[in-house]
Amino acid sequence: MRVLAFLDGTLADPDAAHIRVDDLGLMRGDGVFETVLVADGKPRELRPHLDRLARSASMLDLPEPDDEAWQRVVRTVIDNWTGGGEFALKLVYTRGIEGDPEARPTAYAMGLPIGEKVIRARTEGVAVVTLDRGIAPDLAERAPWLLLGAKSLSYGINMAAVREADRRGASDVIFTATDGSVLEGPTSNVVLARGRTLYTPPATIGILPGTTQAAVFRGAEHAGWTTKIEPLHADELAGADGLFLASSVRKLTRVHTLDGKALPDSSEIHAELAAAYESVYA
Amino acid sequence: MRVLAFLDGTLADPDAAHIRVDDLGLMRGDGVFETVLVADGKPRELRPHLDRLARSASMLDLPEPDDEAWQRVVRTVIDNWTGGGEFALKLVYTRGIEGDPEARPTAYAMGLPIGEKVIRARTEGVAVVTLDRGIAPDLAERAPWLLLGAKSLSYGINMAAVREADRRGASDVIFTATDGSVLEGPTSNVVLARGRTLYTPPATIGILPGTTQAAVFRGAEHAGWTTKIEPLHADELAGADGLFLASSVRKLTRVHTLDGKALPDSSEIHAELAAAYESVYA
Structure with missing residues (x-):
C-alpha cells in the first residue's frame, strides 16, 4: 500500500497524476526531500529530518518550510497507513511551477512499503x-x-x-x-x-x-x-x-x-x- | 500559449497534472532533457539536439530514445503552435515510475513562449x-x-x-x-x-x-x-x-x-x- 497526502492535508490517490510537467522539481531537480522511517506508528528522528529539510531548503533559497504543517501531514500519512509495522515516509518540497508569480512550492508526503532489497x-x-x-x-x-x-x-x-x-x-x-x-x-x-x-x-x-x-x-x-x-x-x-x-x-x-x-x-x-x-x- | 504533447503523440493540457509524485524524474532528478529553438516553424539543430538527448540518456543508462517518435512529437508541437514566430521546445525524458517492472520512461515535448528576460x-x-x-x-x-x-x-x-x-x-x-x-x-x-x-x-x-x-x-x-x-x-x-x-x-x-x-x-x-x-x- 501507499499513502499520499499534500502539505495542506489533502489525501490523494498515489497512482493518479498530481504534478504538472513544468514543475521545477521535475524540470530542474529544483527541490529538496527527506525520507523518514516510521516504525510502530512513530516517525523516527522527525525533528532532525524536519530541521534538515529546512536546512536544505535554505541552501536552495526555497521558502522556509512550514514546520507545523509538515508535522501535521506526517501524522496524516501515519494515521492512514494500514500496511505493515514499518514504512518509509518521503517528504518532497519543490520550487513549484516555473514562472508562477506567487511561487507556491509543491509539497507532499508519501508513505511507501519497505522493499525486499532493503x-x-x-x-x-x-x-x-x-x-x-x-x-x-x-x-x-x-x-x-x-x-x-x-x-x-x-x-x-x-x-x-x-x-x-x-x-x-x-x-x-x-x-x-x-x-x-x-x-x-x-x-x-x-x-x-x-x-x-x-x-x-x-x-x-x-x-x-x-x-x-x-x-x-x-x-x-x-x-x-x-x-x-x-x-x-x-x-x-x-x-x-x-x-x-x-x-x-x-x-x-x-x-x-x-x-x-x-x-x-x-x-x-x-x-x-x-x-x-x-x-x-x- | 503553451503546447504539450506526450511522446506517443497525445496532446494534453499543459495546465493539468500529468505526472505522478513517484516519477523518478521528480523524486531523483533521474532523466534528461533538451531545449530546442523553433523559429518560423522550423526546429533549429534538431539532429544535434536528438543526438545529445540519446547521448545523455546513454550516460544515465536510460532506454535508447525512440528517435522517430521524438521527431514526430516535435512536429506535433510545432503544428499545434499558434503563438509567435519563435518559441522554446523542451524535450523531457525520465526513468518513469519508481518500481515499474516495465520501466517505461516518461517522455514529453512542450512548446513555451520565450520570456522577456531572454x-x-x-x-x-x-x-x-x-x-x-x-x-x-x-x-x-x-x-x-x-x-x-x-x-x-x-x-x-x-x-x-x-x-x-x-x-x-x-x-x-x-x-x-x-x-x-x-x-x-x-x-x-x-x-x-x-x-x-x-x-x-x-x-x-x-x-x-x-x-x-x-x-x-x-x-x-x-x-x-x-x-x-x-x-x-x-x-x-x-x-x-x-x-x-x-x-x-x-x-x-x-x-x-x-x-x-x-x-x-x-x-x-x-x-x-x-x-x-x-x-x-x-
Whole structure:
C-alpha cells in the first residue's frame, strides 16, 4: 500500500497524476526531500529530518518550510497507513511551477512499503565500492552554490553511482574526495568502528548530516561506546573492526565487502550497534 | 500559449497534472532533457539536439530514445503552435515510475513562449560572474558516474549558480574548473573571439557539447572566421575581443560585464556573429 497526502492535508490517490510537467522539481531537480522511517506508528528522528529539510531548503533559497504543517501531514500519512509495522515516509518540497508569480512550492508526503532489497541489506549486509566524487573536502564551504550537503531532488549522480556499483558487482557506494577523504554513500552516512569507538566524517566536508548516524551514535554512547566526528581516509576503511552505512530506511547496514575484498566479519559489532540504535526508540 | 504533447503523440493540457509524485524524474532528478529553438516553424539543430538527448540518456543508462517518435512529437508541437514566430521546445525524458517492472520512461515535448528576460539578454547582453565548479578538467573521463556532460534533470546546481550570480548583481555564470579552466555556463557554452578566431573549450573536460555553439561556429567559418576547440583559461576571458554565451533560446549572447568589470564593447563582433549564426538557417 501507499499513502499520499499534500502539505495542506489533502489525501490523494498515489497512482493518479498530481504534478504538472513544468514543475521545477521535475524540470530542474529544483527541490529538496527527506525520507523518514516510521516504525510502530512513530516517525523516527522527525525533528532532525524536519530541521534538515529546512536546512536544505535554505541552501536552495526555497521558502522556509512550514514546520507545523509538515508535522501535521506526517501524522496524516501515519494515521492512514494500514500496511505493515514499518514504512518509509518521503517528504518532497519543490520550487513549484516555473514562472508562477506567487511561487507556491509543491509539497507532499508519501508513505511507501519497505522493499525486499532493503530488508535483505539490513540482515545480510552489502558489498560496497568506493567511487571518486571528484571534489575537495573544503569545497562545500568555499562554493555553496554547488549545494554540497543539501538533500536536493538533483540526485542523478547518486543514482548513477549505485548503477556503477551494480556494474562492479556491488550494491552500494562510499564516495571519496580528491584527497582520499571519506565522504558519504549516495543515500547514507559512513560509520566506522575501531575498538569501542565509532567514527563518522564531519558534515562540513560537504556531506549530509546523518539523522540515523546521529541516532546510532546516541544509542552507542548510552551502551558505553565513544563516538568521534572527524575526517576519515579511504585507507582506513578496510582495516576497521566494522564498516557500516547508516540510513533511515536501511538503519545501520553492515558492509561485508569493500572494492571486491571481503572485510573481517563484523556481525557481532553490528548486532550490538543495531540493538543500541533500536534502544533509542524503546 | 503553451503546447504539450506526450511522446506517443497525445496532446494534453499543459495546465493539468500529468505526472505522478513517484516519477523518478521528480523524486531523483533521474532523466534528461533538451531545449530546442523553433523559429518560423522550423526546429533549429534538431539532429544535434536528438543526438545529445540519446547521448545523455546513454550516460544515465536510460532506454535508447525512440528517435522517430521524438521527431514526430516535435512536429506535433510545432503544428499545434499558434503563438509567435519563435518559441522554446523542451524535450523531457525520465526513468518513469519508481518500481515499474516495465520501466517505461516518461517522455514529453512542450512548446513555451520565450520570456522577456531572454529577449532582453539577446539584445542588451548580460553581466556574468565566474564561479568555481570544484572539479578538475580530467574528472569527466575518470568518473563517468558523475554524469558530467550529461544534460540531466538534476540541474539544481545550475539553478543555484544563477541565484548566486543574481546575488552578485549579474544574471549568468561561467563555471571554472579547479585549475582555472573555463567550463561552461549553467545553461550555455562559452565562446570567445580573439582577432578573427573563435574559441570554445572541448566537451571532454566535462561539459555539454553545444548545439548552438556548433551552429555559430559553422556560420562564422562560412563568414571567414577560424574556429578552434581548445582549453581556455579563466584569465583569458577578460582580455578577449568578445566573450559570448551560446544557448538555443538565447542564441549568441554578448557578455558585457565579467565579475563586476565592464568588458570592451563587442557589439560589432556580436552583430557579425549573430548574423553569421542566422545565415545558417537562411
